[in-house]
Amino acid sequence: MTRGEPEESAETRRPKRDEGRHRRVEPPAGRAGGTAMTRHVLGTIGRATFLAVVLGFFSLPLLWLASAPFDAHPSITTSLPEFTFGNFRSLLDNPYVVSSLRNSLLQAAGSAVLVVVLAALAAYALSRVRVPGRDALLYVLLLLSSVVTGTAAMVPLFELATRLNLIDTHLGVVLTLSGGLLPAAIFILKDFMDGTPTSYEESARVFGASPLQILRHIVIPLVRPGLATIAVWAVANVWGSFLQPFILLRDPDKAPGAVILYTLYTEGGAPRLDLISTFSLLYSLPVVVMYVFVSRRYGFRFHGGIKR
């Protein structure tokens, strides 16, 4: 969906030029010219006002995230900070914070690896071998993954984890979240695999390469952008998810940052704003960095919109 810069400017320059030409042929005086002029001015003012309101609305909540972490005495009001990095140091001294970041990392990395490996294997097989009902299967899986949300499956997921002794384990969170991410991952990766030519594989086969060798040395390098996208998408999803770890983990030592952040300000009595704001910023950074990385490097958006 994100287009390259050159394409964008070529596309957008055209209407502007038209606008200019249109203004030149407009009658210089008279009622018609006057109303068109008024309309143009009003339109410009209206657009500017609208954009100012939108910018205000979207930046207002974010201001606090930009100022409070660096404030020596943060309050809940956004204010110009008395600049300090001390909050980051005290954050890293907090045992829960450090362990929760480790937990987030473990769960996100675990899910990403699991999703990428299983999805790549499945997508490759589904792309190369014609099985009857393959497309129907893919659509049904995709349908299920959007229908069986955490909200709809809260009770059985909790029950399942209890019976399998997965409560309070990282594995429980990883398996639950991966199950939800896999169908879309398979769907997208199959698309990538379909787009690679099979002639390389055929010649590798002639020279006696085994299917796993072909997958590792030929197919994987070809679909690397797809794998990276899926990995980043999975990490971002798991990093931000709250409901599943919230219901599956009772032990705060196992909880990821998303859950610890919530408990820091709801159960701690007087919330420690220096900790919370700094932690919020720290916790947001990886997601933002990954987002920028993917949209720069591969030129399309993850985390919501992948268009083909």
Added chain:
Amino acid sequence: MSQADPSGLGRARAVGFVLPGLVLIGVFLVFPALWTIYLGLTDYRLTGLAAADPQVVGVDNYTTALGDERFRNSLWLTLQYVLGSAVIGQAVLGFAIAWVLRNRPGPVKRITEGLVLLAWILPSSVVAFLWIALLDRDDGTLNTLLHTPGFAWLLDYPMLSIIVFNVWRGTAFSMMLYGAALENVPPSHLETARLAGASTLQQLRDVVFPRIKGHVLTNLLLISLWTFNDFTSFQLTAGGPEGRSEILPVYIYNVALSGGQLGFGAAISFLVLLINLVFAFVYLRLLRDRRKVVVP
């Protein structure tokens, strides 16, 4: 053989490649969905007698739910939430931003898009806390700006607060989708309409809308589905005060996992599942027609 299987994978190996993924999906996605149906027909509880030996009570949970004031209230709030924040809020604001920013490259477009996107990609715990800081009663930023100290937004207007919050949170998707859709509208057509004296509203209705109808439908279906299942508002109000912002996802959590009525909660979950299914079926019909996929 070579036509159906150019890389020489073979049926057996192909099955071996697909199976691990399918098993995981089966156990952690398909099975829970089916289990919801069964659990919803029992009086299963987290603790006590019914925890050890749950009985099948048939459709009792459903009849209880329909007669329950709290459930009906939650359903009504959910409708407000989906209509207010997704269908009206996100879709209209997202379209308006995309429309105003179309063919206007430069820093204003980049900054606006960046901010709107930032609201979308930040982790939900973080944005929930940002809004708690914004709406705080004693010294929240909003009260400072409006000179209304002590005004408790989350207590007095919990529904309005989470609706506006969700508009802020989710507009990015609509903005991007409509941004892409508006590129399908040839500028020359708009120009012609403008020269013929059509107002902006007329241009939108007669030139733009017919070309982006499919996108509008896709957008509305997806954001409704996501908003309907959204649990983030739990971190803002936890359904309170007195259930005045207890939308269905929060209701299920409060009843089933907090209140221990697992069977009853599963019954409500199944209703959510059914409604999701309707959304998804309509969406997949569209998907098949246009070969375009959007991933949640």
